[in-house]
Amino acid sequence: MIKTLRWGIIGLGWFGEIHAETLSAMPGIELAALCTRTPRRLGELADRFGVGKRFTDYRQMLADPEIDLVSIVTHVDDHRDIAIDALRSGKHVLLEKPMAPTAADCDQILAAAATSRGFFMVGHVCRFDPRVVLAKQAIDEGRIGRIISMHARRNLSKTIGRMVLDNISALMGDGIHDGDLMLWFSGAKPLSIYAQEVHPGNNKYADGGWALARLEGGAVAVIESIWHLPESTRFQIDARIEVIGTEGALYINCGEAGLEIQDGTGNHMPDTVYWPKLFAQRMGALRAEFRYFADCISAGRRPDRVTPQESRDAVALLAAAQESSRTGQVVAF
């Protein structure tokens, strides 16, 4: 007999909605509460998913004893305060990435997590991508030797860019995935980073950026995030990672994920791995991530597939990249 987990979501933007769609169909999980400051949006989604508990103030949700855990899917600028409050309330917390805008913010969350009775994990969904996990396993088995060079790209259509670039830059928003993966793959700490960004659009943050890091042990790690592909692009996301080692190389391609549809509206390669909707249910890596976190809670076992420290280190890497972009200088760690 497994107890049903009562899950609340704080933040109902497009990705909070994906959380809700995913959670609402998972056995052993009850999507129990929703929270956003916009009453209309709140009612709309709560009605759609049949959720009784509705909040416009997240503190009220945290005070509700009938909620076991929350996922925080707000703007990154709000992550620190909400996460700390949630951890202090004793709830289990799944926080969307990036953990927070700065390493200092992350350190405050880490401190709160250390003393909370709730579990804490940052939702690095790529860690639950089978292609990525198999790559990590191959690296750990020594199949490619010592890593000498890595490149990761995560490029998106400007259509998507325009929706997100007032909240976060492309380099931080998607580079956080690849920064995390590169540190995980290599097990190395960064020594220095240098970055350049481009800002052709009219949103607050830069549409694209490149960062070139040097890691302990000698590897070079290069991150590319450009949210300015043409509207017509067949890529849902042009995402790939190449890792070259002293004895081998491996190539991850997340953009060409096994399905291309050419129809009256153009050429399309839909997501088949992260959160594809199959027979009206969201499946894929995001659901696997939720499953993992839920199973940890059910089993009373602290989640360790992504540690808070790792999530913090990825923020530190990308924050340094943004500092480099601002100053034009190489940033040392």
Add this chain to the structure above:
Amino acid sequence: MIKTLRWGIIGLGWFGEIHAETLSAMPGIELAALCTRTPRRLGELADRFGVGKRFTDYRQMLADPEIDLVSIVTHVDDHRDIAIDALRSGKHVLLEKPMAPTAADCDQILAAAATSRGFFMVGHVCRFDPRVVLAKQAIDEGRIGRIISMHARRNLSKTIGRMVLDNISALMGDGIHDGDLMLWFSGAKPLSIYAQEVHPGNNKYADGGWALARLEGGAVAVIESIWHLPESTRFQIDARIEVIGTEGALYINCGEAGLEIQDGTGNHMPDTVYWPKLFAQRMGALRAEFRYFADCISAGRRPDRVTPQESRDAVALLAAAQESSRTGQVVAF
């Protein structure tokens, strides 16, 4: 509170072992019993997975009231008798594909399933492949119009071929997947089929074959199954399906599944979708298929994602292809 399902496996070849690996890590499922005629193999796997109930006669497993459902993973020639016995015993039955060697065999199983209180499903794992499901949904949404041409390839290394070709031909063994998918995609019945096989190897069955079917509604459906790629091939499986309609086209690529590893032993593209081993657990489409069948049982809801009739129709199609290959003539339905 969800009752744990007690699952037995009949047949412990390489794929029975995959069943065991997958089931042994699934929450809500107890891998409760194993059955094979080879005592040594039985002991080995039962020890490894800590399974108490061990049988060399499947009838004894079927007689055990503490087993809720069985998966049958034997040679296809044994499918009919074991499936009928299992259905008569009242257990829920997950039968591996192909359902049986002939349509007449399938009809006998269908009759047994119709009067059994157990649920019955054939394990068409491709129906649980996200790429395939998204393709089916796109077709049903009308995005490519009416289907006019389909091609499916499922080619394997001769290393794998040699292990399997004494049990089944390539055309039946892998064509059964694609025959099923093409009938499912198109919703059409076959009108005729013509096939040619090649037999360069020394095993009992032909190493490869092509079949060309005409469907009601006018579509042409072509199946390619060659289990004779070189040992060096980077393809774990070279599997792809292309569907051309009056208004669009779609391309499924199951062979290049997002990861390529080049190491000291050559170039490799491991499976990332069907049953990849991630952190020591078998994940992917096979697990999703098991989950689906288990959830149907728990909910008392008859499984309908793959119906017994559909599984039978796929056998009828491929059996006709083999008849055509034997006779050199076009076979009409």
Add this chain to the structure above:
Amino acid sequence: MIKTLRWGIIGLGWFGEIHAETLSAMPGIELAALCTRTPRRLGELADRFGVGKRFTDYRQMLADPEIDLVSIVTHVDDHRDIAIDALRSGKHVLLEKPMAPTAADCDQILAAAATSRGFFMVGHVCRFDPRVVLAKQAIDEGRIGRIISMHARRNLSKTIGRMVLDNISALMGDGIHDGDLMLWFSGAKPLSIYAQEVHPGNNKYADGGWALARLEGGAVAVIESIWHLPESTRFQIDARIEVIGTEGALYINCGEAGLEIQDGTGNHMPDTVYWPKLFAQRMGALRAEFRYFADCISAGRRPDRVTPQESRDAVALLAAAQESSRTGQVVAF
């Protein structure tokens, strides 16, 4: 010192124009004469390329002693008579593929060629595609052993189909390329062929077809030609050939030819190999074919990279495929 060759073109449809564009920029060649029955088209192209000799009757062109060779780019139904007249006139003749609609027509041309003092070659441009030539060389070096299975696809947008399908079917129009290549690769004669066509469009000939041939030596050869891809397709041509042998396999991909452009009008993969326009000149395999034929003439060496007999055999294969499609029966050779 090399004598300039004076080249005439008979037939000025879209591909006759490509001939003219290519020839007009080739050193050692003078585009000396043009012929079409449509005076307006004739004047337009002759003016554009600065061609003095202009004919609406090809017989007059053949009678002109100041023309050394002609290429025939008319409807395939006119190939036989014009080719025979041209050969009888003593000119060197480059005839576009397919050689003629039937093997009997081809035999008449062969007879005329045998007694002509002019050289004769059918323009199988794929024989001059470097990818194809390297594949042939690898086969001849024994790298893939004895061929057991071949598949070739040559699919086009319905936009192109509509322009051509009143002249020729897809199966004959593009299958002629692949039929020729498969016979060339394998060095085998066909034993039987079976075909099915689809005809969703409103043009005279079928938009698509599949043919499955059995060759001496045991190989299966499968040809796919569907001229009904959606208007949006990124494929200029979706052309690929896979050859599986007893010891290896090879994969030719002519559709993804190294350049993809995503712009305001969609996703496009332009031809980079057959007749790309580079700095206002047509380059590529077609130019190489013309160069080869011209060099043969200059050197007085009979062209043998594609023999008339091979061109005839490819027609015989595809004509049998069309007969099979008409009758629904397997056609034996």
Add this chain to the structure above:
Amino acid sequence: MIKTLRWGIIGLGWFGEIHAETLSAMPGIELAALCTRTPRRLGELADRFGVGKRFTDYRQMLADPEIDLVSIVTHVDDHRDIAIDALRSGKHVLLEKPMAPTAADCDQILAAAATSRGFFMVGHVCRFDPRVVLAKQAIDEGRIGRIISMHARRNLSKTIGRMVLDNISALMGDGIHDGDLMLWFSGAKPLSIYAQEVHPGNNKYADGGWALARLEGGAVAVIESIWHLPESTRFQIDARIEVIGTEGALYINCGEAGLEIQDGTGNHMPDTVYWPKLFAQRMGALRAEFRYFADCISAGRRPDRVTPQESRDAVALLAAAQESSRTGQVVAF
């Protein structure tokens, strides 16, 4: 009537041999002279190609009035002196890339070229790659708008790396191609560059490097050259260029060039574009480059598809990258 050009080659390493193989089969060109300091190698190649004039001192070749032009295929460290001597001798000069190790060296060659009656071109073979030319044309037509980001990769097996890395670093040796192409595509001057190299091997120069440049107009240009892929890699060269503009994007893939062979020795993707050997002749972009230079000479028209200034600017870019790699600092222009 076209005069035959008498061509000499200075430097007979592996690429000098490719020059010889290519030139020996080109109409209108006579491979008239060979020069290397190693008598045995000289005799071997001169015998093989039937070349009468044989030199171990390049100055003697330059003094021979019966040679019209020379290609210089020596170590890059010798380029400056030989090129200047050749230009002063009045011969036409085709110099392999990179032009010279430093911008200062290049400036001396430029000065010699400016006063020579011979034509001068650096052999940037990628400028003659149809995929690259079509990309440049699409950019110039405005199809992708203003360039904002470029990435180019040119990675090779360590087997090749070991043969070359005592002469030149990967970053200079292959980055010179991409630096040239990026400046050509964008028409922009560099503002700054930053680079990191890796040196896992035992040769004199670094096995790999990354450079990140900022260009006037705002684009970021990133160059990757790693000559340390595993021996098993199916890539003859993993070469690709992606260009993202404000209105579109384009993707050049030179590594997957339309042919993959899987045989008893592994998986291979042979070169089909640069200098493939077809029916015993070297064809492709290198031959097109030679043809272009020869045609310029025959026509008395100064070659302008690659100007000496452009070749010099590419050297300046990569030399700055190497300086950055040495110092760890960003280098401004």
